[in-house]
Amino acid sequence: MPKQLIECVPNFSEGRDMDIIKQITDEIESVEGVKLLDVDPGKATNRTVVTFVGEPEPVVQAAFLAIKKAAELIDMRTHQGEHPRMGATDVCPLIPISNITMEETVKWAHKLGEMAGRELGIPLYMYEYAASKPEWKNLATIRAGEYEALPEKLEKPEWKPDYGPARFNARAGATAIGARDFLIAYNVNLNTTSVRRANSVVPSIYENRGG
Numbered sequence: 001m002p003k004q005l006i007e008c009v010p011n012f013s014e015g016r017d018m019d020i021i022k023q024i025t026d027e028i029e030s031v032e033g034v035k036l037l038d039v040d041p042g043k044a045t046n047r048t049v050v051t052f053v054g055e056p057e058p059v060v061q062a063a064f065l066a067i068k069k070a071a072e073l074i075d076m077r078t079h080q081g082e083h084p085r086m087g088a089t090d091v092c093p094l095i096p097i098s099n100i101t102m103e104e105t106v107k108w109a110h111k112l113g114e115m116a117g118r119e120l121g122i123p124l125y126m127y128e129y130a131a132s133k134p135e136w137k138n139l140a141t142i143r144a145g146e147y148e149a150l151p152e153k154l155e156k157p158e159w160k161p162d163y164g165p166a167r168f169n170a171r172a173g174a175t176a177i178g179a180r181d182f183l184i185a186y187n188v189n190l191n192t193t194s195v196r197r198a199n200s201v202v203p204s205i206y207e208n209r210g211g
Contacts, residue, residue: 005097006105007037007053008063011090012070013079013173015041015048020073025050027065033058046081047090053097056108060115063092067116071172076147084140086147087173091139093128093180105179106130113177117163122172123154124163128180132162139176147173 014020021041029036034054041048052062067089074088092112096105109130117124131137145153151168153159160166161174 002099004055004100004104005053006056006059006100006108007051007095007097008059008092009049009051009095010063010066010092011085012048012050012066012074013046013076013081013085013088013090014070014074015046015081016043021048023073024048024066024069027069028052028062031058031062031065034062042081042083044081045083046079047083047085056100056104059094060108060112063094063112064115064119067092067122067175068120071120071122071169075171076173077170079147084143084146085173086143086150087122087175088171089175090143090173091127091176091178093178095180102129102179102181109177109179113163116175116177117161117165120164120172121167122164122169123150123161123166123174125174125176126162127176127178130177130179139178142176150174 012024021039025036025039028034028050034052036052038051039048052059070088076088079085094105094109096102106129109126113124113126116122125136125142126132127136127139127142135141150173154166154168
């Protein structure tokens, strides 16, 4: 049977302390059958995008270990950065690569959510193809208000997480886990110093997913 491959692209809310980033990626590389492809830290965003690939089961195990380590090392109470964020592991999407359907990838995303929710005490929301309700397909909807809005949101029944406790985790925040297609990100330089003008064109060219 052809080997199934999925990619995982977690975004961690740390882009300045390379020791913390290395400890997280070491957890990923500790899982046999997983290949770490890229580590992209950003100082201004204070965020690191990590990419790794492998068969579904080891990828999910590596993602779980990375989420766990990030929750131990990153304290969201002191986090500041230019990118929207709501958790130590902000987003953790799975992407089907080879010999696996999106529907199968969704099942693996939910396995990851169930395991992390059961063992880590972090509120977890499922998004994109793994979303449990239509309005949660869009990551920007889930992340509205960012980390600072979580205490109030988690008290509302409509914001009960898919997995994990409906209780504010001050240190780790919350995490969005999903299944999605490939995402192409790029930067645009505008010939203006006006923030208002720059912001006015954003909705036309960019859906604020970030994961």
